[in-house]
Amino acid sequence: MSDRLKGKVTLITGAGSGIGKAITHLFAAEGSSIGLMDIDQSGYNLVTEDIKNIGVEFVTVEGDVSNIADCENTVEKCAKTLGKIDILVNSAGVTPRKAPREWGFEKTWDWVVDVNLKGTVMMSRFVSEIMKRNGSGSIVNLSSVIGLVGYFEGVSDGFNPYPHSKGGVVQFTRDMAVQFAKDNIRVNALCPGFTYTPLTKGLTDDEEMKKKLESLHPMGRLGRPEEIAKAALFLASDESSYVTGACLPVDGGYTAK
Numbered sequence: 001m002s003d004r005l006k007g008k009v010t011l012i013t014g015a016g017s018g019i020g021k022a023i024t025h026l027f028a029a030e031g032s033s034i035g036l037m038d039i040d041q042s043g044y045n046l047v048t049e050d051i052k053n054i055g056v057e058f059v060t061v062e063g064d065v066s067n068i069a070d071c072e073n074t075v076e077k078c079a080k081t082l083g084k085i086d087i088l089v090n091s092a093g094v095t096p097r098k099a100p101r102e103w104g105f106e107k108t109w110d111w112v113v114d115v116n117l118k119g120t121v122m123m124s125r126f127v128s129e130i131m132k133r134n135g136s137g138s139i140v141n142l143s144s145v146i147g148l149v150g151y152f153e154g155v156s157d158g159f160n161p162y163p164h165s166k167g168g169v170v171q172f173t174r175d176m177a178v179q180f181a182k183d184n185i186r187v188n189a190l191c192p193g194f195t196y197t198p199l200t201k202g203l204t205d206d207e208e209m210k211k212k213l214e215s216l217h218p219m220g221r222l223g224r225p226e227e228i229a230k231a232a233l234f235l236a237s238d239e240s241s242y243v244t245g246a247c248l249p250v251d252g253g254y255t256a257k
Contacts, residue, residue: 004237006031011075013123014092016043018197020164022225023089023232025050029222030233032087033057035078039064039092057082065092065119066111075126087236088127088139088168090120094164097202100133109161116165121172124187128176130182131185139176140235141189143169145251148191152216166191170247177245186244188235193251218253 005252010027014020014036024044028034028051038044041062059081063070079085094115099108120141131137147166150156156163173189178189193198194213204210204222214221231250234240249255 002030003088004030004233004239008032008082008086008244009035009038009078010087010089010236011035011085011123011127012089012091013037013119014072014142016040016047018091018199019089019192019195019225019232020089021047021082022229023091025228026226026233027089028054028056028058030237031127033083034059035074035082036060036196037063037065037074037078037092038233044091049205050212057120058164064115065090065123068122071122072126073117075123075130079130082132082172085130085135086135087125088237089232090139090141092116092119092125093142093199095199096133098161098199105159109159109164113165113167113168116162117168120169121125124172127182128180128185129141132148132183134186135149137183137185138184138236138240139185139187140232141173141187143167143168143191143247145191145193145254147189147212148249148255149249152212162222165187173247174245181244186235186240188240188243188245189229190228190235191247191249191251191255192228193217193223193249193254195225195228197225216254219228 010032012024014038015024061074063074096108146163146167147170176239178188
């Protein structure tokens with residue numbers, strides 16, 4: 001175990017899969033106590049076995065970030081059980097590809113924006129009050145390269161809620177960073193390129209689409225959750241003490257073209 005986050009308490013949403021799972025593993029290995037929030041209990045049950053082996057303190061909460069009561073309950077339980085919250089990682093996210101087929105445009109749009117943007121805002125709202133009382137904090141939001149640029153042709157008709165939600169996370173990050181700098185609370189965002197996670201499985205399982213996605217990244221490959229987690233560690237830790245309001249692409253050059 002390293003000590004880059006020793007003595008810290010981190011609350012991570014979407015902790016049971018994908019990038020959130022990789023962040024949970026890494027932060028625990030770096031010495032942080034962990035609060036895990038996920039809507040799917042079976043997902044984080046597997047993660048907690050690994051955390052037990054690492055030996056850090058943790059608490060799990062089954063909850064939906066788009067539900068304000070779940071957000072408040074999660075924050076209260078984490079703070080009460082672990083004593084404080086130093087770091088919040090808003091990793092919970094969905095894509096319209098995962099919406100039930102019978103849903104129409106409006107219900108799908110609302111769902112994606114509620115989870116990706118509203119969930120990020122609500123969790124930050126409750127955690128920031130604790131961080132204010134503690135006199136410091138670091139919030140890391142998960143946006144996307146698609147929060148910085150438009151989708152490539154054939155994926156969106158201009159009304160895809162994913163870029164709308166992730167673009168909102170970018171602007172929320174910047175505004176919150178400015179407003180909370182006086183409280184010694186840093187707020188930053190990660191903008192990953194296409195990464196191998198359950199959310200992209202529908203794309204990467206299609207060999208033709210996978211090759212298309214790889215060609216969009218100058219490095220010629222997609223990202224791995226562990227690579228995004230390492231960038232999250234930098235933004236969450238004191239190593240980035242003079243960084244706030246940054247929206248960092250971790251994208252193999254995708255947005256540099």
